[in-house]
Amino acid sequence: MNFFNCTVRRSYALKFASALACTGVGAGCGGLVLALLLHGIQHVAYGYDTAHLIGSKTFLEGVSMASPLRRMLVLSTCGLVVGAGWATLYRFGKPLVSIRRAVASPDPRMPIVSTITHALLQIITVALGSPLGREVAPREIGSLLAGRVAARAGLSVDDCRLLVACGAGAGLAAVYNVPLGGAVFVLEVLLGTFAPRALLSAIFTSTIAAVVAWIGLGNEQQYVVPTFHVSAPLMLWAAMCGPMFGLAAWFFVMLTSGARANAPRGTRLLMLSVLNFLLIGVLAGYFPQLAGNGKGAATLSFDSDLSISLAATLLFLKVAIEASSLRAGAEGGLLTPGLTNGALLGAVLGGLWNHLMPEVPTGAYALVGAGAFLAASMQMPLTAVALIVEFTHANHDLLFPLLLAVGGSAVTYRAIPHLVPARLSAKPLTRAALPSSRA
Structure with a gap:
């Protein structure tokens, strides 16, 4: 036996x-x-x-x-x-x-x-x-x-x-x-x-x-980034701005979850989607970075090739068209879009920080911001860190500010539902990103 x-x-x-x-x-x-x-x-x-x-x-x-x-x-x-x-x-x-x-x-x-x-x-x-x-x-x-x-x-x-x-x-x-x-x-x-x-x-x-x-x-990495080195201004920025990324991610989740939940299914789906993407096409005539899932804008952020004003403009428009596309009935993930939003926000906040402290390449801020926003918006801090490292092959030194910002972002995101009315509480994007009965 x-x-x-x-x-x-x-x-x-x-x-x-x-x-x-x-x-x-x-x-x-x-x-x-x-x-x-x-x-x-x-x-x-x-x-x-x-x-x-x-x-x-x-x-x-x-x-x-x-x-x-x-x-x-x-x-x-x-x-x-x-x-x-x-x-x-x-x-x-x-x-x-x-x-x-x-x-x-x-x-x-x-x-x-x-x-x-x-x-x-x-x-x-x-x-x-x-x-x-x-x-x-x-x-x-x-x-x-x-x-x-x-x-x-x-x-x-x-x-x-x-x-x-x-x-x-x-x-x-x-x-x-x-x-x-x-x-x-x-x-x-x-x-x-x-x-x-x-x-x-x-x-x-x-x-x-x-x-x-x-x-x-091929055995290629998604983003080829410069070599960034850890510094006191970068560490201080990561500690201070980590919670800001968590707050931004919470608002983003509220916006996109509501848009997805109210998306149409019948003839309105066709009408809204055509109108939505026509408007995106008009915007892309002025800002080609808006086309696609955001990898191009993230790359520019990591390469320190965006001014504060352009990064802020792209961030506003990217969030708007991501939400409008979900509302119009389009389907897709929010991993790269979330990473891009974090990179753009990091470039904006880092650019402003450089006016106060010894200058750090804005690409370093963008990379840390990408991980912090992604960790909170999809409620997967460990996965976010692993993805950022494998996406960029960033040097080991950058792990310190990245982990600091990710920790602050994730903790803040989880604390917000306890500080706001229950009806305003946002659902984690991991549930929305993985298709529901309609996705």
């Missing part, structure tokens, strides 16, 4: 390990295909580097080279895709199942056609210039594949849930080349545990997915 039990346990362990490997490979392939699709649509829509999916020019450079009329036409097309695409999905598709709901369900399988359609719509619209993020799509594909693999392998309910969560983290790791960030996201946000089994599973799948994605995307 003992021999039989040992054989059964070994057989199950082998099935579980195989399912994890399949999830990592599948999420990596899914993330790779979505990333290449994104680049291809961007190049064709704005007419740059059309011979290469992964070219030398950035999206911001491509948009800047396009005429204002072309920007407006492309973003107007984005509005049509948003309105027609999601209205059709809501009308004829099976009800969507969020990643969080799948992780908590006895049957974590997500509807195939609806989930894939939802993911593709996000990628297409972000490629055309939607200000929302692309990170939800690969997470959904990773979870979708993981749910099917887990069911086919006959895993236990708990292991099925674990696999679906790992699939989401692996998808994130694949598109951004952040294996540690993907794993920590699974543990901190989706599972809420760092138990050894979950930890090893998350690291295993995220690493495999990231390596698989190298096939087409």
Whole structure:
């Protein structure tokens, strides 16, 4: 009997390990295909580097080279895709199942056609210039594949849930080349545990997915930043401004959560989305940095290439169009948009601080601000730190002000609900960013 039990346990362990490997490979392939699709649509829509999916020019450079009329036409097309695409999905598709709901369900399988359609719509619209993020799509594909693999392998309910969560983290790791960030996201946000089994599973799948994605995307970091050094003015600024980022993130969550909750579904979705993206197209004629999920504006912030006035203007407009796009019915994540908002706010506050203290490159303030805002707005401080480090490969010294600002921001965000009326309390963005029954 003992021999039989040992054989059964070994057989199950082998099935579980195989399912994890399949999830990592599948999420990596899914993330790779979505990333290449994104680049291809961007190049064709704005007419740059059309011979290469992964070219030398950035999206911001491509948009800047396009005429204002072309920007407006492309973003107007984005509005049509948003309105027609999601209205059709809501009308004829099976009800969507969020990643969080799948992780908590006895049957974590997500509807195939609806989930894939939802993911593709996000990628297409972000490629055309939607200000929302692309990170939800690969997470959904990773979870979708993981749910099917887990069911086919006959895993236990708990292991099925674990696999679906790992699939989401692996998808994130694949598109951004952040294996540690993907794993920590699974543990901190989706599972809420760092138990050894979950930890090893998350690291295993995220690493495999990231390596698989190298096939087409290369082993590249998202942002190439200068070398910043820690200093007393930077540390003091991080300590003082950390709570300010938490407060800003709380208002941002209130704004975007309300916008998402009141988004239309029927014919109004088409009308509002066309109008919204037409206006964004007009604005992009003057500010090409507004097109897309915000990576271009964040890069300029990290490179200290923005004046205080331009950073403040972009921050106001970015927040406005992110909220208006959600209100109009567009879907997408808020990871890169939140990071960009924090970078822009950091550039503004850091630029002002430089008038009082010995000068520090504004890019250092922007990088610290990006992590602090992201940590609070999505309520994932550990994941935010891991993502900033892997996104930028920042030197070790910058961890000190980054951790200081992230701590102040996260604590402030969590304290605000206890200081304001309950009806004004904001819901964490992790719940909104992971699609609900309508997202």
